[in-house]
Amino acid sequence: MDQPGDGASFNPASKLDGVSRRQTKQIESQSRPSAALIHETIRAEGEQELERRWWAIVLSGLAAGLSMGLSLIVQGEFHALISDEATRRMVAPLGYTVGFLVVVLGRQQLFTENTLTPMLPLLHNRDLGTLGSVIKLWGLVLASNIAGTWAVGSVLAHTSIFEPRIVGAFVDLSRHTIEGTFATTLVRAIFAGWLIALMAWLLPAVKGSRPHLVVVMTYVVALGQFAHIIAGSVECAFLVQSGLASLSQYASDFFIPTLLGNILGGTTLVALLNYGQVAPEIDDHRE
Template sequence: MSGKTRLSPAAKLPELSLREEKAVEAQSRPSAALIHETIRAEGESELDRTTGALLLSGLAAGLTMGLSLVAQGLLHARLPDAPWRELVVAFGYTIGFLIVILGRQQLFTENTLTPVLSLLYHRDARTLSRVLRLWALVLVANLAGTWFIAIVLAHGGVFGPDIAAAFDTLSRPAVAAPFWTTVLKAVFAGWLIATMAWLLPGSGSSPWFVIVALTYVVAVGQFAHVVAGSVDAFYLFETGELTLSGYATRFLLPTLIGNVIGGVALVAALNYGQAAPEVEPAPDAGA
C-alpha cells in the first residue's frame, strides 16, 4: 500500500455527524484509488500462484469458454431465421464468460489488467518477469482448453447436424477479416474485457450484469477475443476449413496483439494514471 493518507468522501466534510458520515460512506461509489488497490491486490495474489494452479485454472477457463459456442449454436439452430436472431444468439456468448469469471478461473484477457497494475506500481524487472510468466502459462492453458473442447464439438457426436451447421456458421467470422482489421477488432475486445475487470469491484451484488452487458457488446460487435475466438478457429481447423498456419496468422497473432493493446494501453495504463496520485508510494515510503 502507499504511504499516502486517503480521505474518504465523508472525512472531507468535517461538519457531518458520525451517523451522517456513515450514511455518506454507504451511498458513495468506490473511488478510482480504491478500485485500483482492490484489483492490484488481486493481481499480486495471481502472480504468487503456483505453475500447476495457473495451468489447471487456465485449462478450465479454456474448456469453459467452449460453452459460449455451444450456447450460441443451440440458440442459432432453434430460433427462426429473422433479423433479430443474431441479437438473441449473442447472449449465448456471455455464458462462458459468466462461468469463467464468477468461478474465478484464469482468463488471459482479464489478466491484461490485474497483474499489469502491479507492474505499473512496482516498475521493476522482477515484477515484469512474473507478469510474463503468468501471461504465458495462462494463455497456453487457455488455448489448450479451447482446442480440446473444439475437438469434442467437432468429433464427439454430441450434437446433431443442425447444431453442427450452426457451429460452422458462427465460427467463420473469427477468421474472415484482414489482419489489421482483426487487430482493431481485438483492441475493442481487450478494452471491453479489461474494463469489465475494472468495473467488477464496484458492481456490488450484480457482477453478472456487468459481465453480461460488456461481453454481449463484444459478441454483437464481432470483436476478436483470443480465447473465445480460439474455440471457433479450432473448430474450423478440426472440420478441415482452416489450417494451423491459418489459425496462427489469420486469428491468433492479430487477436493477441489487439487484446494486449486494448487491455494494457487503454485500460490498465489509463486507469492507473487517474489513480496514480493517490496510490503511488510517498517519496519517503521506503525510508
C-alpha cells in the first residue's frame, strides 16, 4: 500500500490530464488532504501509540489528567469574575478549552482521543493481537488520566489557594456531573466523545490552525455541558473530596454513563463512520 506522502495515490492533480509539473505543485499546495490521507496519518499515529512502553503511556496519561484540571480552574475564574449571567454563559466555556490545549499541543495521552487513534490500526489489522494492544492502551490511559484528575480534585478541595468565591464557582460548575439521569448523561457523553474524536480526526488537516480547532471544538463541549470523562472527572472528584457527592454518585451518576457514552461517540460516530468512507479506497491500495 502506498503511504501518505509517497505519491500519486493521494495526489489530486494526478486525476487531471494536461497539467504541467508547476501546476501540479500549485494544486497540491492548495488542495485539502483527502479523507484517505487523514486516515493514514492517524493510523500511523495509532501504530506508534500501540508500540509505546507502558510506563511512558502512564506518565503521559497522568500528565494529561493533571493538565485537564486547568479546564475547571480557568473556567471557574471566569465564572466567578463575570457577574452578568448571559456574558458568563458565553465567555466562561473559553476557560474549559485551556486544559485541552495543553494536552493536545503537548501530545499528552487523553482517553477520548484514544477512542479514535488506536481504533484505526484495529480496523485495518482486524486481529486479536491488535485488539489486546488497544484494550491495554485504553486501560493504561484511562487509569492514569483518572488518577491525575483525582490529584487535582484533592488539591482544589483541601487547600486554600483559591478565594472562596472561586471555590464556589468550582462547585457551581461541577454539580452538573451528577445531576442528570443515567440516560441524559449517556447522551451528553456521546456528543462529547463524538466532538473530541472528530477534533482528533481533523487535526492532521489543519496544520497551523490546530489551536483554533481545539478551542472551537472544546468550547462547544463546554457550552453544551456535554459529559467528558476526564474533564468531568476533575469536577466530580472535586465534589467527592469536598463532601458534596459520594463515591457511589461518582461511579453510577457520572463515571459509568460518561465512559460508555464517550466510547460510543468516539468509536462509532467517528472511527467507524470515517473509516467506512475511506475503506474501499484503502482496500484498493492494499491489493
